Amino acid sequence: MAVIAVIFGRFIRKLSKNAQNFTASANSIVEESLTGISNVKSFTQEIFTLNKYKVSTDEIRKLNVKSGLWRGVFVSFIIFCLFGAIIFIIWKGLLMTQGANPELSSQGFYQFILFTIMMGASVGSLPDLYASIQKAAGASENLLEILNGKTESNFISGDQKFEFLGAIKFENVTFSYPQRKDITVLKNISFSIKPNDHIAIVGASGAGKSTIASLLLHFYYEFNGDIKYDDISINKIEIESLRKQIAIVPQEVILFSGSIRDNVSFANPNASDDEINSALKKANAWEFVNEFPDNLNTEVGDRGIQLSGGQKQRIAIARAILKNPKILILDEATSSLDSESEKLVQDAMNKLMIGRTSIVIAHRLSTVREADKILVLKNGELVEEGSHDSLIKLKGFYSKLVDLQNIH
Ligand SMILES: Nc1ncnc2c1ncn2[C@@H]1O[C@H](COP(=O)(O)OP(=O)(O)O)[C@@H](O)[C@H]1O
Ligand SMILES: [Mg+2]
Incomplete structure (x- = not known):
């Protein structure tokens, strides 16, 4: 099981690294377009640049979906193994409560199993949950600020089109x-x-x-x-x-x-x-x-x-x-x-x-x-x-x- 976990882990890490690389290249498109924003604007190439960014973010999405799928498989595998272990403990414990003079009272056994599972599951997921909430809150705050900002069309409303003579x-x-x-x-x-x-x-x-x-x-x-x-x-x-x-x-x-x-x-x-x-x-x-x-x-x-x-x-x-x-x-x-x-x-x-x-x-x-x-x-x-x-x-x-x- 450990060997499988290691192999799986490497595979998933490689996938997310690929996704990272694509994210970096998408970011560099954004960075370049922003540094060269006057180029983009004076050549009215906003749409072209947006499309370039879209292609690269689509690639990131595909990779992330793939790595998500494999992560799901990996997690299912781990859960399967964990439950296997729990079932093994229950089975062994049950055997210990059997017989005329059992080593363990059946009530004590059930309580032990139940509390351990509940404690482990709830405490174990807390830090992760907290971190995700924090991360999402921070990211959406910045995003909302940007989305609520004004665009050029809020300021410039001219609509006359004509061929310049050059004066x-x-x-x-x-x-x-x-x-x-x-x-x-x-x-x-x-x-x-x-x-x-x-x-x-x-x-x-x-x-x-x-x-x-x-x-x-x-x-x-x-x-x-x-x-x-x-x-x-x-x-x-x-x-x-x-x-x-x-x-x-x-x-x-x-x-x-x-x-x-x-x-x-x-x-x-x-x-x-x-x-x-x-x-x-x-x-x-x-x-x-x-x-x-x-x-x-x-x-x-x-x-x-x-x-x-x-x-x-x-x-x-x-x-x-x-x-x-x-x-x-x-x-x-x-x-x-x-x-x-x-x-x-x-x-x-x-x-x-x-x-x-x-x-x-x-x-x-x-x-x-x-x-x-x-x-x-x-x-x-x-x-x-x-x-x-x-x-x-x-x-x-x-x-x-x-x-x-x-x-x-
Ligand atoms: N984006 C900007 N934001 C604030 N100040 C600026 C900006 N660009 C230029 N300036 C200031 O405006 C003044 C004129 O700059 P600029 O028109 O670039 O001068 P020139 O092209 O004659 O060298 C300078 O004092 C410069 O510091
Ligand atoms: Mg100058």
């Missing part, structure tokens, strides 16, 4: 992050962008440049002033329609575990390999992808760790190209690159910007000289705006920044 307006926008209400990150910002204009936003790090990008994607709902696309307030525009027409190449590109194909077609799951390859070519990424033995099927590893920064950035650009957005936001897309990768990425971005409204956020000013208009941010305020030449003539904050970086 953008900020009207006296003042904003603080909900987690840090006391710090005003953008102060009374106003500017306007014509369709197909190429705009640059410059300023020291922390000035509020990325915050403008987040507001453009409607990641935050509470701000003063108004943001308009083609003269329609952002609050009136349906959120999915808005995000479908904007692509962002962020400074820190986060790829999802999966193949290069998965990561590029994230922008458009129905894209053919031809379309993906053409996007990769435009992004100057096709050559290095083709050097991998598995081409498009090359796994990028957790969060793309098996690719270099420049390669990841070019994959992100390919993703944006495949999305074919009306409005393109490039948030310091070249700042962490060496000069050769920078040239390739810059090249790819220049191609990508043609025929779209583009907003290039840059720390390095050499990359923004050709912009139609440069917005200069300082501590959340828009201090200057104009072309490179006019801002140099102004001899203000921008020209000081240019002097500091030694580029003329």
Whole structure:
């Protein structure tokens, strides 16, 4: 019996370990999606990501049902053996109460058996029961909190869908992050962008440049002033329609575990390999992808760790190209690159910007000289705006920044 118990025990442990592994992989999907939530949202891939999670949780369910079944078999076996033992004791005891001069009175015997069973069963199950109750109570508390929380649709009710021409307006926008209400990150910002204009936003790090990008994607709902696309307030525009027409190449590109194909077609799951390859070519990424033995099927590893920064950035650009957005936001897309990768990425971005409204956020000013208009941010305020030449003539904050970086 002991041998069977050991073998059974190992088998069940292996099953639950498998289930654990699947749980871990499901959790990593959640973790990645949450870390890359702005990717998921700006590419409106909520459903796709949910499905991915569903597949993996289904696997966990199957494994848990299997291990539950076997545990049931195991428990039945143990109970069978236990009852066998009890019956054996009863039988032996009964024999002891037999005869003319019994070793044990029959009353004493019955009492002993009964009390032992009752005591053992009730005390033995108490700690387990208590632990389960505690565990369930704790887990459901957290779950209920999450379920009762508000979703994006509680805040954003816009329902207008239309094809953007590409004009953008900020009207006296003042904003603080909900987690840090006391710090005003953008102060009374106003500017306007014509369709197909190429705009640059410059300023020291922390000035509020990325915050403008987040507001453009409607990641935050509470701000003063108004943001308009083609003269329609952002609050009136349906959120999915808005995000479908904007692509962002962020400074820190986060790829999802999966193949290069998965990561590029994230922008458009129905894209053919031809379309993906053409996007990769435009992004100057096709050559290095083709050097991998598995081409498009090359796994990028957790969060793309098996690719270099420049390669990841070019994959992100390919993703944006495949999305074919009306409005393109490039948030310091070249700042962490060496000069050769920078040239390739810059090249790819220049191609990508043609025929779209583009907003290039840059720390390095050499990359923004050709912009139609440069917005200069300082501590959340828009201090200057104009072309490179006019801002140099102004001899203000921008020209000081240019002097500091030694580029003329
Ligand atoms: N999610 C956030 N929550 C709270 N504060 C933030 C958040 N993101 C940025 N900030 C703060 O907002 C300010 C502007 O940040 P950001 O727009 O990222 O600057 P930039 O892109 O110009 O470097 C900074 O002071 C930063 O600390
Ligand atoms: Mg930034």
